Amino acid sequence: MTATILDGNALAQKLRADFKTRAEALAAKGTRPGLAVILVGEDPASAVYVRNKVAACEKASFHSEKIVYPADVAQDVVLRKIAELNADAKIHGILVQLPLPKHFDSDLVLEAIAPEKDVDGFHAENVGALMQGQPRFIPCTPYGVTKFFEEAGVKLKGAEAVVIGRSNIVGKPMAMLLLQAGATVTICHSQTKDLAFHTKRADVLVAAVGRPKFVTADMVKPGAVVIDVGINRLPDGKLCGDVDFDGVKEVAGAITPVPGGVGPMTITMLLANTLEAAERSAK
Numbered sequence: 001m002t003a004t005i006l007d008g009n010a011l012a013q014k015l016r017a018d019f020k021t022r023a024e025a026l027a028a029k030g031t032r033p034g035l036a037v038i039l040v041g042e043d044p045a046s047a048v049y050v051r052n053k054v055a056a057c058e059k060a061s062f063h064s065e066k067i068v069y070p071a072d073v074a075q076d077v078v079l080r081k082i083a084e085l086n087a088d089a090k091i092h093g094i095l096v097q098l099p100l101p102k103h104f105d106s107d108l109v110l111e112a113i114a115p116e117k118d119v120d121g122f123h124a125e126n127v128g129a130l131m132q133g134q135p136r137f138i139p140c141t142p143y144g145v146t147k148f149f150e151e152a153g154v155k156l157k158g159a160e161a162v163v164i165g166r167s168n169i170v171g172k173p174m175a176m177l178l179l180q181a182g183a184t185v186t187i188c189h190s191q192t193k194d195l196a197f198h199t200k201r202a203d204v205l206v207a208a209v210g211r212p213k214f215v216t217a218d219m220v221k222p223g224a225v226v227i228d229v230g231i232n233r234l235p236d237g238k239l240c241g242d243v244d245f246d247g248v249k250e251v252a253g254a255i256t257p258v259p260g261g262v263g264p265m266t267i268t269m270l271l272a273n274t275l276e277a278a279e280r281s282a283k
C-alpha cells in the first residue's frame, strides 16, 4: 500500500484564495490586516522563517513590519517596542520569533503582547482559552495540522492519536486540539519508555521531535494518518522531516511530505489569525 500524500502547498493555496476575498471585504471598510514580526539575533533558521512570514504577508496584500534587533539587545528595548505595537492601529498581529537569546525571559516577552494581537496564541490568556475549548487564536502549526484532517476527512472521534513532542509551540496545543475533537490522546516525549508501543497503536500520529527520520515504518500502524512537523537539515544540505518518508509511506494511509507539507500550512494559519484579528478589530 502507498499512502495518500497530503499536499500542504495545494491546501495552503486553496485557503489563501479565501483570505483574499475576506481581505478585500475588509479593505472596503478601510482596514488592511497588519502583522509585525520581531526577530532578535542572527539564528539562520529563524531569519528564514521570518523572511517567509513577511513575504507571505506581502503576497496576500497585508501590511507587514519586520523589526530586527542584534542578539545583545536589552530586553527592555523589545518590551517597549511591543508596547508601541500594542497601541498601533495599523498592527493587528504581533509575533516574536522564538527562540529568544538566553538573557531574555521568553514568558515575560510573550505576556507583554496584547492578547487580542497574539496571533501565535502563546500568551497565557490564549493558552488558557484553548485549554477551555474557547480558543481566541490557535497556534499556527497545530492549527495547520487540523486543516489537513478536515481536508482529508480524517475521523478523529474515538481515534487513537499519538503526539511525539511536548513543546508549547506544537506538542501541547496539538494534543489539546485532538482531545477536543474527540480523539484519545497520548503525548510521548524524550522520557517515554517504549515509544514504538505507543506509536504502533496510533490511528493518527503527529511527529514533532526535531530528529531527522526518527519515525520509521516499523513504528507505524498500517493505514495510519502520519503528520510530520519536523524540518531538519541533513549534512548534504537537503531538508527532511522527523519521519522516514520513503519507508513510512509504504505503511501509512496518508502522510505529509517535508518540504511541502506542514511548513506552508503554518504560515497560512499565521495569515488566517492575522486576518481574523483584523476582522475582529473592524467590528
Ligand code: GUN
Binding pocket: 095, 096, 097, 098, 099, 120, 140, 141, 169
Ligand atoms: N519558532 C518556531 N516556531 C515558531 C512559531 O510558530 N512562532 C514563533 N513565534 N516562533 C517560532
